[in-house]
Amino acid sequence: MEKLTKEGLEKLRQQGAATEKNYIKVGFSSCGIAAGAQEVYDVLCEEARKHNADVEIKKCGCVGICSAEPLVEVRVKNMPRVFYGKVDKDTAIKIMEKHVCGKMLVNDRIYDLKVN
Amino acid sequence: MGKTVFIKDTTIGGKDKTRDIYGILLGILRERGLENEVQVVRVVDIGVYGQGVAMRVLPENFLYSHVEETDIAGIVEQSLLAGKPLAAKLVAEDSKQLRIVLRNCGVIDPEKIEEYIARDGYQALAKVLGDAPEKVIQEMKASGLRGRGGAGFPTGLKWEFTRKSPGDQKYIICNGDEGDPGAYMDRSVLEGDPHSVIEGMIIGGYAIGASKGYFYIRAEYPLAIERIEKAIKQCHESGLLGKNILGSSFNFDVEIRLGAGAFVCGEETALIASIEGKRGYPSPRPPFPSVKGLWGKPTCINNVETLANIPVILFKGGAWFAGIGTASSKGTKVFAVTGKVKNSGLVEVPMGTTIEDIVYGIGGGAMPGKSVKAIQTGGPSGGVIPKEYFRTKVDYESLQQMGSIMGSGGMIVMDEDDCMADIAKFYLGFCVDESCGKCAPCRIGGTQMLRLLKKVTEGEGTPKDLDQLEQISHAMQKASLCGLGQTAANPVLSTLHYYRAEYDAHVNNKKCPACKCAKLVRFLILSEKCVKCGMCFKACPVNAISGNRESGYLIDQTKCIRCGQCFEVCKPRAINRS
Numbered sequence: 001m002e003k004l005t006k007e008g009l010e011k012l013r014q015q016g017a018a019t020e021k022n023y024i025k026v027g028f029s030s031c032g033i034a035a036g037a038q039e040v041y042d043v044l045c046e047e048a049r050k051h052n053a054d055v056e057i058k059k060c061g062c063v064g065i066c067s068a069e070p071l072v073e074v075r076v077k078n079m080p081r082v083f084y085g086k087v088d089k090d091t092a093i094k095i096m097e098k099h100v101c102g103k104m105l106v107n108d109r110i111y112d113l114k115v116n
Numbered sequence: 117m118g119k120t121v122f123i124k125d126t127t128i129g130g131k132d133k134t135r136d137i138y139g140i141l142l143g144i145l146r147e148r149g150l151e152n153e154v155q156v157v158r159v160v161d162i163g164v165y166g167q168g169v170a171m172r173v174l175p176e177n178f179l180y181s182h183v184e185e186t187d188i189a190g191i192v193e194q195s196l197l198a199g200k201p202l203a204a205k206l207v208a209e210d211s212k213q214l215r216i217v218l219r220n221c222g223v224i225d226p227e228k229i230e231e232y233i234a235r236d237g238y239q240a241l242a243k244v245l246g247d248a249p250e251k252v253i254q255e256m257k258a259s260g261l262r263g264r265g266g267a268g269f270p271t272g273l274k275w276e277f278t279r280k281s282p283g284d285q286k287y288i289i290c291n292g293d294e295g296d297p298g299a300y301m302d303r304s305v306l307e308g309d310p311h312s313v314i315e316g317m318i319i320g321g322y323a324i325g326a327s328k329g330y331f332y333i334r335a336e337y338p339l340a341i342e343r344i345e346k347a348i349k350q351c352h353e354s355g356l357l358g359k360n361i362l363g364s365s366f367n368f369d370v371e372i373r374l375g376a377g378a379f380v381c382g383e384e385t386a387l388i389a390s391i392e393g394k395r396g397y398p399s400p401r402p403p404f405p406s407v408k409g410l411w412g413k414p415t416c417i418n419n420v421e422t423l424a425n426i427p428v429i430l431f432k433g434g435a436w437f438a439g440i441g442t443a444s445s446k447g448t449k450v451f452a453v454t455g456k457v458k459n460s461g462l463v464e465v466p467m468g469t470t471i472e473d474i475v476y477g478i479g480g481g482a483m484p485g486k487s488v489k490a491i492q493t494g495g496p497s498g499g500v501i502p503k504e505y506f507r508t509k510v511d512y513e514s515l516q517q518m519g520s521i522m523g524s525g526g527m528i529v530m531d532e533d534d535c536m537a538d539i540a541k542f543y544l545g546f547c548v549d550e551s552c553g554k555c556a557p558c559r560i561g562g563t564q565m566l567r568l569l570k571k572v573t574e575g576e577g578t579p580k581d582l583d584q585l586e587q588i589s590h591a592m593q594k595a596s597l598c599g600l601g602q603t604a605a606n607p608v609l610s611t612l613h614y615y616r617a618e619y620d621a622h623v624n625n626k627k628c629p630a631c632k633c634a635k636l637v638r639f640l641i642l643s644e645k646c647v648k649c650g651m652c653f654k655a656c657p658v659n660a661i662s663g664n665r666e667s668g669y670l671i672d673q674t675k676c677i678r679c680g681q682c683f684e685v686c687k688p689r690a691i692n693r694s
Contacts, residue, residue: 003355005363006242009233016234027222029307030339061308063222064462068161073222080120080174085160105120110159112122112172113459114211115222 022055022100025073029062035069040092044072047096055100068111074099085111119154119196122172124162126181128484134158137169140185144192154196161459164207165480180205212473214440216448217301217424218464221308226343229350232311238356240431241315244322245364252323253279256426258434260446265291265382265419266494266523267599268445268512271426274416277406278324281414286326289410289417290317291387292333292340295379296495297546299526301450301462302420306333306340309424310347314370316423318361319430321368324416329370332387334377344372379496379550383598384409384417386552397554398598419524421450441467445511449522453479455529456486465510472506475529486531490614494523496543496550497603499610500536519610521603533680535632536615537622540608541569547604558601561592565608572619573633575626582619586612631693634678638694639671645690652682652691 068085257272409415458480499520589605660675
């Protein structure tokens with residue numbers, strides 16, 4: 001990476017400004033990893049490939065709802081942004097099939113908490 | 117965007133009506149031919165608790181509580197068709213959380229500097245590098261930020277002292293030796309947003325005139341260390357650390373030092389000794405580290421959370437930050453809400469939020485079927501705050517008045533099954549283990565107090581023991597060398613103050629009111645209530661329960677370890693605990 005100047009920093013900031021892309025974020029702090037975030041992440045990646053889904057799968061830190069880890073945040077265009085909690089392999093598959101591909105939210109898994 | 121409805125029955129105890137209401141709503145939608153326009157979803161948590169069936173309509177974000185079957189048609193008519201709120205059932209929802217320190221935690225990928233920069237990262241640094249360091253300190257003083265490690269010393273003042281101390285070399289240290297039981301916000305910030313701490317440190321270094329910084333992180337946080345290492349490497353590559361930062365003439369670099377996990381090394385003088393490679397012993401102050409710190413040079417030590425606040429303060433201005441919080445405590449505080457609470461996790465609220473709002477509003481209250489008794493803040497240096505005081509607004513002073521402290525932000529929720537003498541024994545035991553042994557009041561006083569507390573919880577205490585506990589506590593507070601010993605007695609004093617009756621019951625009646633102290637409690641199966649289901653038999657970890665489904669069950673008192681598992685699983689409440 002090039003040494004940054006003030007101008008370079010500003011350019012990087014604008015480049016990274018919010019896009020309207022679909023994303024899935026998996027919490028990858030100690031709490032999430034201990035609860036099984038790696039498996040969820042792997043399953044999501046595999047399912048995304050299988051369905052050729054238009055979604056970016058990312059890692060992030062802990063959002064604060066540690067009791068509900070592994071926590072997965074899903075944002076799909078024209079749908080509310082939601083957090084799925086206590087996600088296991090089956091839920092991860094459902095998230096990809098129903099939510100991302102089928103545009104239907106998954107029942108009994110959403111933690112509707114205002115955090116950020 | 118089509119409409120979405122979230123449903124959750126938030127009633128505590130009783131039958132969960134979520135599915136019934138869900139079915140009724142779906143039926144009405146089908147009747148009106150709306151089933152393809154509106155998505156109805158059952159959720160696990162809707163952000164309100166104990167308010168009947170709750171319903172949220174998106175994208176308008178109308179939140180309704182106490183929804184009855186008869187209200188559903190109205191909600192469909194008003195909210196789903198006309199897009200208006202149904203005023204009678206509306207809950208005015210104000211999110212009590214305000215995220216400054218945790219602004220990026222769970223939002224960005226902590227291992228990618230680009231994502232931090234995209235969220236205004238390093239903008240504050242770019243801004244201050246054009247200003248005089250004195251101006252930066254002035255801005256910090258205007259913000260009113262106080263140290264988040266626990267003591268609450270004004271950060272701007274600390275920086276000023278260090279800047280004004282004469283010395284050719286100065287240091288800034290990030291204290292990441294988080295050791296309070298139940299507190300983990302520093303770990304979460306280091307793991308979730310390492311660059312914000314580094315940026316805070318670079319700015320701090322610039323303000324006090326330091327060219328070198330140290331991260332002191334405990335070795336028990338391997339992931340935090342890994343992420344900080346990665347972040348430092350990215351900063352070196354992009355010229356945010358090293359020589360001529362962002363094209364200016366300012367040079368600054370940081371290094372990581374690992375703590376071996378001694379609690380006392382969170383105390384600043386012991387921390388400095390540990391970085392120097394010496395044994396982690398505290399030393400008397402003054403001289404304060406701002407005058408004579410690391411290797412005898414002026415040193416500023418800031419907590420992780422304090423440093424994470426700095427970029428935002430300098431980006432948005434001190435006056436903005438000073439507008440949040442109470443008269444004496446500005447900004448927000450991150451609490452790690454743990455223990456017997458529904459939603460354990462990290463909570464960031466403005467100073468001045470009531471304990472009630474944190475424990476019930478955000479934490480969701482006690483576990484099903486239990487009730488909250490008290491909270492404990494400040495870890496082993498803090499005290500308990502009984503439920504009766506939950507309307508108190510949290511800030512440094514109000515907690516101190518109640519005999520507790522802010523501490524690093526651990527908030528442990530305790531319910532009716534927690535015995536206060538036992539809690540005091542736990543925290544004191546922690547301090548006795550972690551005492552470095554250098555000064556006598558802490559070394560001997562702690563051990564003696566622990567001995568007395570053991571006596572009390574085993575039913576062998578006398579009223580005189582309680583007086584003696586108080587006496588030793590005061591002696592330790594006055595005579596100990598460092599913060600560990602001075603505050604180690606706080607849990608004992610505060611539980612004695614608020615729950616004297618509980619101690620008296622242990623001493624006079626040889627009873628533990630919370631039925632927690634193993635030597636003072638007995639479990640018996642009441643044969644007239646017992647339905648012979650065998651749940652207790654299965655739950656007992658030491659096979660102290662014998663019998664079968666025909667003849668019933670019996671507890672062998674000699675084998676029983678009084679863990680209470682049988683009591684918890686017994687549905688007909690046929691186990692007597694006394």
